[in-house]
Structures are given as C-alpha cells and as structure tokens.
Amino acid sequence: MTSTATSLKGQPLDKAVLDAILRRRLFYTPSFEIYGGVGGLYDYGPPGCSLQANIVDLWRKHFILEEDMLEIDCTVLTPHNVLKTSGHVDKFADWMCKDPKTGDILRADHFVEAILEARLNGDKEARGQQVEDKDDPKKKKKKAKAEAVKLDDALVIEYEEVLARIDNYDGPQLGELIKKYGLKNPATGMMPSDPVAFNLMFQTSIGPSSNLPGYLRPETAQGQFLNFAKLLDFNQGQMPFASASIGKSYRNEISPRAGLLRVREFLMAEIEHFVDPQGGKKHFRFHEVEHIELVLLDRDTQLAGKTTTRKIAVGRAVKEGLVDNETLGYFLARIHLFLERVGVDLSKMRFRQHMQNEMAHYACDCWDAELFTTSGWVECVGCADRSAYDLSVHAKKTGAPLVVRERREEPLVFDEWQVDLEMKKFGPMFKKDAKAVETALLATSQEQRERLATQLGEAGKVTLEVPGVENGKVDIGKDSIKIEFRKRIENTREFTPNVIEPSFGIGRILYALIEHNFWTRGIDTGDEARSVLSFPPAVAPTKVLLVPLSSSAEFKPIIKKLSQRLRNLGVSNRVDDSSASIGKRYSRNDELGTPLGITVDFQTVQDGTITLRDRDSTSQVRADEGRILEAIKSIVDGNKDWKKIASELPKFEGQEIEVAAR
C-alpha cells in the first residue's frame, strides 16, 4: 500500500487540481461565499447533489430494501434531557487550547499531531531521507516550517508511538504531551493553554419562552432508540430487526478542514440493528457473506505502533475472535459490498478496529471502514456494537419499557414462597400507607418469607418493619395476607436488545469516491491533459449527454424527442447544444463523470441512427434509436457493461471520434 494518493490509473493525484475542478464544475462550493463563507459549511451544486442522491438511493436499496429495515425520519431538534441521558451533554466534546497571544483556538490533538509530524520530517531531512508527502496542503504548509533538526533515535520512536495512538489521549494527557515536548504554536512561538473540553453540539432553544434548551442532533441514532418500543410493535414483536435513518446531523467542529472531510453539517445514514444478546449474536444470513475477504487492521497491531493489514475472510475473522460476533461481521461484509458497489477502489479500503480506550465505554467492539485519500486514511463508515447501553439508559431515565418480551419455549419453573394480599381488607387497613407496606412485603427475601409464614401460622399475624409507617413496624392479620410455598411458572423472557450500529458519513464517502474515480487522460500520449471522473453508471450524476453535431435546426426536434424518451426510461440526461466542438463538449462532460454520450448528426436525419460513446474508452457504436436506448438502459441498470455493448453493436469511427479522442 502506497502512502501517497493516486488517481484511478495510478497517476499521482494533485489535490489542488482536483479541488479546482470540483469547484468550477459546482460539485460543491463553500456556503455563503459572497458573504465571506463560514468554515465547515458546503453547498452541493447540481452534480454533487445528484451524486449524493444516487449514493443514498443505492444505500436504501442495498440495506433498507434488501433487508426489510424499518426506515424512520426523526427530528434534528432534540431536547436537552435526551442528550443528557445519552451522555452527549457531558461527553461529546473535543479538547481545545488557546494561543495566549492571539486567542486563536486550536484543536489539541491536531496541534500535537502537526508539531510532532513536522519534527519527524525535520529529522528525516537532517538524515537525508525522503519526506513522505500526504498531499494535504494544510499540513504541507506546517511541514514547510519544520527545521531540519536531527532527533535522538529513541525520541523518533517515542514520537512515532505517540502519533500511532493520537486518538487515545484525553485532554490532560494531551496537555502533558505539550509540556513534555515543549510544543509551541508555529504562528506565535507560544505554548498554548491547557486543553479544555468543548462540547461539539449546536445549542438552541425551543418554543417562545426560551425555557426548553435543545441541540441539533450529533447523530441520528437517538431518535431510533427512543422509538424502539413502537418499532418493535410495528414489526409485530419479531426480533431481530433493524431501523434505519438518513438525515442531517451537526457537529460544531473546532477546526473544520477545507473540503468535505470535516464539516459542521453533514448527511448521515445510520442503521440500528437490534439483536438478542443471548446465543452469541448469530445472524441468519451470515452464510451468504462468510467468504467475503476483508482487509483488517486490528487492535493489537495498532497497539504495537504498526499499520500492517491482514486480508481475511469474514467467516474466519469471526471464528478466530478477531471480529466479536456474526452480526457485526455480517455488517462489515455488507459495508464492504456497498462501498464496492458505489465505486470505491478496493485497494484503498481497510477496516480499522478501535482500540479499547478509543471506544465508548459501553461498546464491545467497533470497526471503521477507512478509505485512502490525499488526506490519508479517512474514516467513512463506523460499525460498532453498542451493547444494550442506549436502550438501558433511556429506559432507566424515563421508565419506558424498551425491552423485548418473548414467550419461552421451555417455561422456567421456580419453587418458592409467595405472598398474596387480600386487597379489599389490606387497602382499608393501611389507607395511604398501603402502597408502602405492599412494597416492603414484596421486597422480602425467600428466607424472610419463610420466617413470616411460620409467624403467621403460629401467631395468626406477621409483624413487618416498614420505615416511616406507624412506629416503623406494622402488624398484618391472617385475614388479609397469605404466604405459601408453591410453584411459579415464568412463560415470558424479558431482555434489552443489543445494538449493532453501522453508521455512514455520506459526504466523506462521496469525496473519497471522487478521488478514487478521478484520472487524467492524455498524460501518457503527450496530448492535452483532460480530467475524467469514471463513476459507475449507477452513481454518475447524469447518465447521458446529448450532443447535436451543430446548431442546425433539423437536429433540435430529434434531440428533444431523445431527451424525453430517456426521461421516460428514468435515465437522467442533459443536452449540450453549445457551439463548442464535439470533442470539447464530450470532455467537459467526462469531467462531470457522464458515462455515455449520444451524437445526433446528418446521418441521423437520413436514416435515424445515432452514435453512443463510452466515457472511459472514448470508443463509439452506431445503431438505430431503439437499440441504442436499450443499450443505455442495460448499462445504467448494471445488466451489461460497455465491452458487451461494443461486441453487440456496430463500431463507429466517424470524424467526431477523432475530435473526441484527441
């Protein structure tokens, strides 16, 4: 695995060039740019918006429809209480420090990481070694400031170990690292203040009287947990089942990066799969995926300060205990298949296991699907086993029964002392204290009950300690109480399900997908360099480009009819009838990732045939409208690829091809 990002064709990937294209072609653009912009907020233009919609559409088919998940749409606005219970109010924070001179705010872990990396690079330079280039312009700037100073060999190892574990330090630990290594802000030469926690949720207040504090949700999960009982009921009580939500979430990042990788408002797609914790969390469809090979970077390897991955079938990974259970393994495989389907380069994908102190305390295992980009390895999907934590805390706080009750096949039988009360007499006897006395009675142990039964038989009454009632002791006569040793049969089992949570950052996947499908045509042949985005047809923003050979009026009705027919087939298309050359019009749509192009020329007017061009090979075929539309539909639906179409339809090599392929 190279540590330097490359294009789809293995060419070095220049992030600055790609960024310029993405902005120019309006894939995305900084929000509110005419007002100076706001860090971490981006708008998607038409191609980005369509790419996003297509990824979400595939996600819905791959997960929700394929597995009959229950999709729900919960509100972003969330009252304080809910996020207090979930732990977000107290713990959903990053550590930030202030530069004492400028008041600039720095995210503590990023700060430590940047300075140590700069020092390591300075050391390499001093030793005459090549400095690795992660192609991140922001980091490059900081690196440039590193002086070529040779470090002790032991310190190099220490720095490298710190960097391998950078996600594991809390605020005080980061503060110690800053002091220990004397880390100063390059901008001011000052050591920053001790890290303090900064809660990442956007706060607001709900209602006119400002008395209900709330937040914008940081994840869609909580809404799904709160609806658990209703969803179980909707599912006719059947377990296991999964809910799913697609929607915006919000994190008030301290230092949002340029680009889509760390933003303050983002689209998430999350699944909460509810499973019985008993029986090893098996999954009934696991056999369908157990042969799928995953690239894993496990916990132990990372603890050793290494990043060596291992390719292993998910069936074996579960058997070996590397992945905690079948259900978790099932979803890792399904995530792998989804990312492959949308067009991720599998050689740039790995699953990294969270280390113990990186996970939430309640999680029992967690793996991130990471994609390699010019910013290094980026977490794009998280897949955690959250155990029963969320349902338990909300149930405890609200008293709502977020549990599953199921009939036991083999009822449990207990032989035990049981207390029966004659409420008609018992109630009037104790009046307002009746409830307290009853509670005290029901709280008695088996041993106590046995003693009470003896007492009742002998004295015709029992004497029970009930603090706060009468003089702390009450007498209950045998006409209102019965204590017997008999069988109790428990037919129902009650449990809190565990939750496996695959959680997708759609914007990050979208960005990685762009990098993985980007390449430059013409570099090898010495022709003019032209950018291409080779998206799979299913996710490409527009499927077909329609170009009339010239502005001749006779082409207009043909183009219009073709466009309408494609639309009726559900195939998105755009017409480019500008005066640019055919080649130029094709290449500016290669840059948008449009997989297919139709040319209408003078021959079309005569015999009704049209040409179809493939974006990736630039080769063309020619046939009548019916056959071409059929070919398009089969490519867009994923039933045929271009090679197949090219073998079925007559090849075309007219003048346009030469222009297009130049």
Next chain:
Amino acid sequence: MTSTATSLKGQPLDKAVLDAILRRRLFYTPSFEIYGGVGGLYDYGPPGCSLQANIVDLWRKHFILEEDMLEIDCTVLTPHNVLKTSGHVDKFADWMCKDPKTGDILRADHFVEAILEARLNGDKEARGQQVEDKDDPKKKKKKAKAEAVKLDDALVIEYEEVLARIDNYDGPQLGELIKKYGLKNPATGMMPSDPVAFNLMFQTSIGPSSNLPGYLRPETAQGQFLNFAKLLDFNQGQMPFASASIGKSYRNEISPRAGLLRVREFLMAEIEHFVDPQGGKKHFRFHEVEHIELVLLDRDTQLAGKTTTRKIAVGRAVKEGLVDNETLGYFLARIHLFLERVGVDLSKMRFRQHMQNEMAHYACDCWDAELFTTSGWVECVGCADRSAYDLSVHAKKTGAPLVVRERREEPLVFDEWQVDLEMKKFGPMFKKDAKAVETALLATSQEQRERLATQLGEAGKVTLEVPGVENGKVDIGKDSIKIEFRKRIENTREFTPNVIEPSFGIGRILYALIEHNFWTRGIDTGDEARSVLSFPPAVAPTKVLLVPLSSSAEFKPIIKKLSQRLRNLGVSNRVDDSSASIGKRYSRNDELGTPLGITVDFQTVQDGTITLRDRDSTSQVRADEGRILEAIKSIVDGNKDWKKIASELPKFEGQEIEVAAR
C-alpha cells in the same frame, strides 16, 4: 363546496379516528414521546417515511427532471448577516401576547380568531341555527365554552369581516381588536397583554468562540439566491433557468398545532425560477398548460369578505390579468398537475390569492394552493413572484454581481460627452487623491461635461469641485484629460432577474393526502367498519403485500422468491406471514394503503399460479407468476389501472375472497 371534511367516499371524516390509526400504524408519532414530547416535533415511522419519500420522488420527476432544473443542497445553518439582509432577522416574526395571570403565551391572531368564532357560534346557537363543525378537536373545546349569546346583526357582520381578513392585521391592530371587543382568555378570564413580535427563527452560534451568531434557515430559498451567479455559470449563461432544493427548514412556532399542519421542523421543496423581467415574463411552455382549469379565489372576492371560487382556464386567467403573468400561471398549472398526480382530491383544492398587505412588500403577486381538511383550508404550496428583491438586496450588501449580462441583438448607440484620462500623468499629479478626483469626474452630468469641454478648449485646463481634496477645487491640465462628444455603443445588457417561487410544504401535502384518500369500508353494508387508505400506487408506502395462505413450510420458499423478484423490479413489498386470517391480514394492509396483495396457496404449489388482489375493490385475479408480476409493474408504473388488469386476467373467487371481503 361543503365546509365539513369528508372521506374519499363522502362519508363524514372523524379526525380522532383517523389520528388514532395514523399513530397506531406509525405513519407519524410525536418525537421524544417517552420524554414527554416536544410541541411541534414529529417523527415519521416506516409508512410515513416511505410516503414522504415517494411524494418527494414524484416531485423531483415532475419538476426537476421534467424541466432540467438545477438541484442544489445548501446548508440549514445560516449566518446572521445573510438573514439580516434578506429581512428575516427584522421581519420574520409572529405576534404573541401573554396571559398576565399564568404567563401562558398566545399567538395573537389565533387568539382573536378563536374568541370571535366562539362568539359567532354562541350567536348562532342563541338564534337556533346549526353550528358549523370544522372537526378540529382543539377548536371544538374552545367552542364548547362559548355561551349562547345573541349578537347585534351589525356586530355579526363586523366579526365575519375581521375573520375573513385575519391574516392581514399586524400586532398593534390585533391589540386594538382585543381591546375593542374585550377579548378575554377563556382559561383565566383575563385580557392578554399587548402583542409583541416574536422572531420565529431558531438561533445558535457557529464555531468554538461563539462569535458567529447564526440561525436554522426558515426556508431553502436564500441558499439558492446566494449561489445564483455560480448556477448561471453552470447553466452556461442561459436564461431563464430554475434552481430547486429539497430540505428541512425550521420555524419556532409559538403555538404548534397537534399534527403535521404547524410544526417546528419540516421538509420543504422549493423552486426559484429566474426570469427576465422584460417582455412580460412569458414562459415558452405556457401553451402546454393554458387549457388547465384552476379553481381560483381572488383578492377582490376576499376583500369583499367572501370565499366564492371561480373555475377558469389558466390561459384566460393570465389574459384577464387575474394571474399576473405567464410564468406564474405556468407554475400554478404545474402545481395543480402535481397535486393531482400524487392523489389530492381536486374537489378539495383551490388557489387563493394573497391580499396586498398579506404579501411581502416586494412581491407582485402570490397564490397559495390550499387543500381542504378537517382543519379547514390549509396552505400547502405557495407560489409567489418575488420580483428582483432577493438578488438585489444580497448584491447590494455584498457587492457580488447577481446579474445576467447578455449580448444585445441590437446594440444601443448613444451620442454623448465622454471623459478620457491620461492615467500616467493624472495618477502622479493627484497621488492619494487620484481616485477621489476620478470619481468626481466620472460623476459629472452631460451638461457639466459640455461646459468642462468648452473650458478645456479655452483655458487649456478644467477646474472641478472635489470636496475634501486640496481647497475643494482642483485644476486638471489638457495633457492629462480629454473630453469629446462621440458615439458610445452598448453591446451588453445587464439585468437582475425576477424570481417566481413555487414553495411546497411536503408534510402538509402528505397530511392532506392522507385525509383525501381515507375512507371506511363496511359502513354502508352494515359490516364491521374497516379503514382504507386509497393512495395512488405511485405514492403508496408499500406496493405489494405477500401473504401465504397458512404457515405451511412449503409456502416459505415461494414467498421468498416472489419478494426477491419484486425487489429486483424495484417494487417495494412486505410479507405478512402471521397467523391472522387472510382477511385480517389484507385489511390491516388496506389501512396502510398497500394497493395490491398476492396470495400464495396450495394451488400455487401445484400449478405456480398466484392471486392478485386490488385494495379498493377487493376483487382478485389469478394467473401465473410472470403475468401477475407484469400486471403489478404496469400498475405501479401508472401504465394500467385495475379495471384494465381485471379485464385481461381471469377473475378469481376462492375462499379467501369471501374472508377478505367480509
């Protein structure tokens, strides 16, 4: 037009019954209910979520794809400056009053409306007339408190006029009405405080240092306006064009209603159609819709205190000047067609024109598509001509050129005095004042220039007043200035487009759609009453129900294969293999609006045939799997209806039918 809501079959519609079904079947449910809920926030469960997705999907096809609109996805978080410029910070408010005793907050217009309506009903009762019932339980409660007091005839007319114009009063006017009529809060018997403005935007702060105040957007429109220049560029400079956005917006309602009609977080779909204000705002596809008949309630009728509607072809409405222009008329017709397509009852739809003081001051015409429900007429789509207001204010504030520049076919030619400066000499002469002098020179009128030219010819220099420079007057010699009378040709025309904005509240449409498609089976025949939601197949949450006749194991693989084949056809389906009777299983899916049902029985095992049931008629046909799947696909795609299918395939009347139809 009746003023009482009815079901699809004209039966009286009991909102309480319908609400209970919608909650029980999880169409939607109050958010955070286990925490006590938060007013105005609702979660969509699986059927609601799917219904919403299908409405949005049709919207995207009907508007965005059909008209090549540029879809963009902008952020919800919006900085203060943007909404200050747009006017929302100062004007996006409702009027609220406080009850002096309890501190309860009342929305002023709703308060006035409720009390006057109660008095009018009390008057009717006193006169022995029937009281109209709007079936709104909340209002009913208030009405119940109205005493049967007869009012003066003149006062009745006055109250009715106030009610007809209730949307037109500002805060001080509402305060006057409260005092004039002595309106008291029924809960306390107190007259509420004077109305004060309450801004409806949710506020938050962006970034770690809390120095950037922001809001959750109240509409998606602003993001589209801010990107205008980029979108125009993306559209290769061609006009007219439209952008569109689908996304959440937020309004901190003072008194959210129960249900989906007034909520604090909602999904909007908005179009901004940018059009040249010159030439009467024609639309090139207007001829396609001009015959469409719309039901209009115009401004003059409302001013007269009436609600009489008029059915008129949109072509004529534009010609008569009732609708301001073709583009606005085009979108009214397209909205009409969209609402028809999703399944709105056209007899419960009208377009109401805004009155002058109801519109924003910059709007030149505005019509709301209103749908009749148990809560009366509800605004579901707004369609406003916002003129050039938004682009103008943002351009003025930021200096960004939010304009269209186009080549004039006929260049404009001016004969005029023009000033040329020899900058090499002029600059050094005035140094830091050069800019001020140049600005003063270019600001001169034609008359002044003519005088200066004479002066320059006679004295070899001009003397110009420039406040603040030298002694307020400067001399410019003929070696650095030239003033000539000559031709100027203007090839480019620059203008700020006007905006036609169709704006859809998806949640309100969804709710009205549910009411319009709801009816009860069995009422007329004296059978058990069973609820049905007769959604058109295209929007129905699930298209096909799969039921095995019994839990017999041999049905399982058949059902599984059918489900997979339907999924491959893109047809959503659900299996109900519970132990309930076939009839019961069908009727609980009628309640979910599932249009088609397949039964697998013992005959299926023998000969491979299956039955297909129609939700609305409960009639069934039987054929082999291939023909049934083809029939399903043609119904879901809207190519055939049940009548056609029933005429093509053999009718089936087995035992299940009787159970199902009972």
